[in-house]
Amino acid sequence: MEPGGTPSTIGAEPLLRTLAPALRRLEDRLRQCYARARRYPVSLLNLATLEGLETDLRRQAQALDVERPLLVIMLMGGTGVGKSTLLNALAGEAIAEASFVRPTTRDPVVYYHDSIKPERLDPALQQCRLAPHHRASLEQKILVDTPDLDSNDLSNRDKLSRLLPVADVVLYVGSQEKYHDRLGWELFLRHRQRRAFAFVLNKWDRCLGSPDSSGARPDADLLADLLGQGFQHPLLFRTCAQLWIERAAGNGQPPALPQGEQFQDLVRWLEEGLTRLEIEAIKARGVSQLLHQLSEVLDTICPPDLEEQARKTESAWAKILSEEASVIAGVLVNSLEPYQREIEQHFALQGQRHFRGLMAGYLHLVTRIKYLGNTMRRRIPFLPQAGQGGNSPTAWDLAALTRNCSAVAGDRHLDARTKALPNRLLIEAEKEGFPLALLNDSTEAAAQSNWRQRYAQGLVEILNQVERDWARPSGLKRWLQAGIIWLAEWVPPLVFLAACARLLWRYFMTDAKLELFDVALPVVMLLMVFVTLHVLIVLFLPLRWRSIRNEFEHRLKASVSKELDGAFKPIPTQVAQGLAQERQQILQLKEDVQEVASWLRGREQAAGITALYGSEN
């Protein structure tokens, strides 16, 4: 469509109104999506963009939910280019303040048809100075004069940034020296994908004789720049707004218009060129560009699929955790090392509980003598002291001993290891391609749990287990133990009784003179039996710390390994599963966005509005 050319009238009646509920649904889903706590971090910038998009969706839904949507055309440009003068010229009266004082416009002016109820206007427009008219040709169009975009006055910039999202079409106004200044151009570049743009080169009377520094005429220069931005045939109107004001004032001879002046083409385009079909197509385009942007942001906040990485990380962690369990079990068992005699004694006493009668007395005595002077109580401060109860050696608090040991071990090594473990795990996760930021919190939280107490608990449980198993062995050992216990129960009294009977028989029934040896023989025999049985116990039911130690370490490693695995190993999968849910939600939303967008593409193509948009580049 050329400026002032015949408006396009092809295509069926667009059905933009049906779009409003779809946009509202998308807005709802979007809010649900980013409002809830998410595992996958969203940058503040993306969050702000999402909030902006949500507001835009709501705004568009509201603007489309009407029989005849309104088109908001916003005059935008640097200070003094003549935006307000242009609006006055278009209105045919001085509705906007135009002056040589810079910047002039502080109150944006909204020029709209008086059939439109002000409540129907976007809230950002309702706060502007309202200038109603009754020109039927501009019934569906709202013209807005905005403050300068390059303002030094921050409140002006603020006003503009609140208004700009409402614009369907930006009428980018420039003048001979100000069509391409930095701020304006940056703003144009930022919005060119989202909004329709048409261009006005005002003060055309001054442009004709003023080539820029490169020697090009301002309009040719601007057209070249726009071409660079993908605008093959931009709508560019060369105007002299001030002259049209003077002509309207009708004072004396109307000033002559310079050659190529196109103010009337601009008026015709606004009045007739933007047909209902084009308006709806522009609206549709605005929405589809909004959806496109939404889709792009959803791509950036969509968590990656980390299932594969989680699997790999988990198996890498399994190795580290198993090594860690070995080391920890070693450290804990080593901490018991200084108390090995006490532990052996404890186990010996536990084993002796099976023996009764004479053998029990003998074993008790031997143990007392063997470990004479060796008391845990004296060496270990937290064990009950003699005279404070717990006199029986079997009442020693083994649990307190192990707790103490693990505390000592904790002080020395384990605390340092526990602190270092998350780092080792995270480094491994990174090697497997799992983003660290996603695992950091859960891994640290797992490391914060009271591991010292958990290790102590494990130590006590395993010690009890080993003790139980040792006291009640299984298989061949069980039969050996039962045999020795049986022998210990019967053989000593029988041997003693037999020896005594022999002594009595010899004393009463024979004339043999009794020697001291004969008298001592029952006791000697008894002692020999005790010693033999003791040797059997030592040989077949050994009480070596070494063998307890290995068994102990083995079981402790399994227990620590189970604890560590339970706390750390599931983390990558749990995180990946949480992300998969978020991902599913975002992909679903993206699918919905694309469905609406493809429906819209058909609407856009119904009217020839391509000149208002640069191609993607």
Ligand SMILES: Nc1nc2c(ncn2[C@@H]2O[C@H](COP(=O)(O)OP(=O)(O)OP(=O)(O)O)[C@@H](O)[C@H]2O)c(=O)[nH]1
């Ligand atoms: N020579 C010439 N002067 C013009 C033309 N249009 C506007 N002016 C003058 O340019 C000056 C600035 O015009 P405004 O309409 O206030 O400019 P503005 O873009 O609204 O400026 P801000 O409100 O500050 O953003 C006024 O003194 C106008 O008389 C034109 O076509 N030719």
Ligand SMILES: [Mg+2]
């Ligand atoms: Mg102004």
